[in-house]
Amino acid sequence: MFISSQNPPPSFKDFTLVLPAVAVGNVGQLAVDLIVSTLNMSRVGYIHTDCLIPMTGNNPYTTCKDDAEELHTPAEVYTAAGLKTAVLQIRAPIIQTKSKKFRQLLVSWIKASGFSRTVVLSSSHAYQRDDQQLKGTPLRYLVTPALLKVSAVALEELGWREMERVAAFPGLTDADTDPRLHVPGGGITKGLYMDSCAADLPLAVLLLFCSEGDNIPDAFTLVNHLNDWLHLLDNPSQKPNKWKIPTSWSLLFGNGIPPALF
């Protein structure tokens, strides 16, 4: 459930919500980190739920000593009021048996808050692509009918590729089995998309085929792709260093080298 950290609670009416799906390589979460730290967004509340594994730490976006000691929780909502944009950052894995409950919680919160549209940043296993998916860009999108109604023109102009439906049994031509949506390694992506279609929510999924490893370049690719549509940064440049890397990304590959080694 959403708990506001402000008084009075914030209004999300007509805001755009961006949230990650906990998926391969954590690309969506890294991209959201870039948005929060670059736009200097402020925290307005928490999603406090038993569906996420508890974790906590000090301010991941700290820039100076004064704001370093600030506790942060597994799921928090940030806003940039001027841009009418809100972000939900999810920092912990979803407890497997509770993923359905978590999806329902998200859908009902999004509905109740009155967001004008929702964008899910996600990723999918690169090694499970079929032949047609191997060609060209690794970026794909999905939109619900409710969002297509209002954003069809914008999406057409962008010239993006929609996520392909793949055959249930590749190589077999069976009239009975329709091609289906398949997002391997995408966590709740497919479920959330399906639920949103059913609930008539305006929602889009932006995803990237990738493998697990150093996924920082993937995060830049995805966030730049999102920026082409939402124009979060005034000066949309393809240079990755336009985005500000948060402090919490340091030491991703462990501690310093022991000097005694040499």
Place this chain on the structure above:
Amino acid sequence: MATFFGEVLSVYSRAVEEDEEELDENEEDEEIRRELEEKREVHLHWSPEVSESLKSGSKLPCSDFLLAVGHNAAGFLSVYVLGSESWDAVGHASVWNERSRAGAGTTSEESVCVFYRHKNNPSVLICQTTCYIAEDQLFQWTEKVFDVLQHRQLNVTVLSDSSVAEYKTSDYLCGSSAPFLRSLHTAAFSGQPVCQSLEQPNIITGLPAAVLNHCEVHRVATVVYQCYSDVTGPDSVTMETFKPALTKLGKSVQLNPPPSTDVLRKFVRTTNLPSNLYI
């Protein structure tokens, strides 16, 4: 994943594996799932006196709640605080999960989570947890325990163990620096922690994290002292590291005089599992 040295490791994926199809569950599957879920539920058992007062709808008055998570933290409290005999055991929590030993009841010495109350000052509560609480049970444990406590004027102090291997720093940690303390506190906590704050990108997980999350959201003054140690089992040096953490609680929790080595040895030995690695 292939490592630097070329061997291929099967790694735990950070992505949650989603069952692609909605599970076609029949009634039997559903029943098994439900029963498992029931079995995994956290139960709190209170002494007759406490449950009587809880039954009447009132919450436990509590000004200081001291929670020790892990063998070193629990051992520290046993030796330095609970040894004074001015404490009553008032209840325990029972948790069943995949690491619970078959046949071992909740009274098993290793898997305990016991609540103590001060005899003269009943608003001081201590909880020692040395059992494994699974990831899906942490939230529930916290909700249930804090549901019993009165939140007004509540101060929570958590002592917790961790391995120095989990500590990230750009400097090289030399052997003599461990064990050391790091703190993390909620916005409602107004005091000055007795040690350095936990630096990014370090995080806290497990029960201390669940308690901190709950207290941050519900605006309860809470501080966690995490001790990073380089010894795997409980040891007296690590236990002593927690000493400064209790100085702030001076009024309500008195530290006993340093115990004799015999007392310490008892606590260190009980969890010394025989290893057959080098037979």
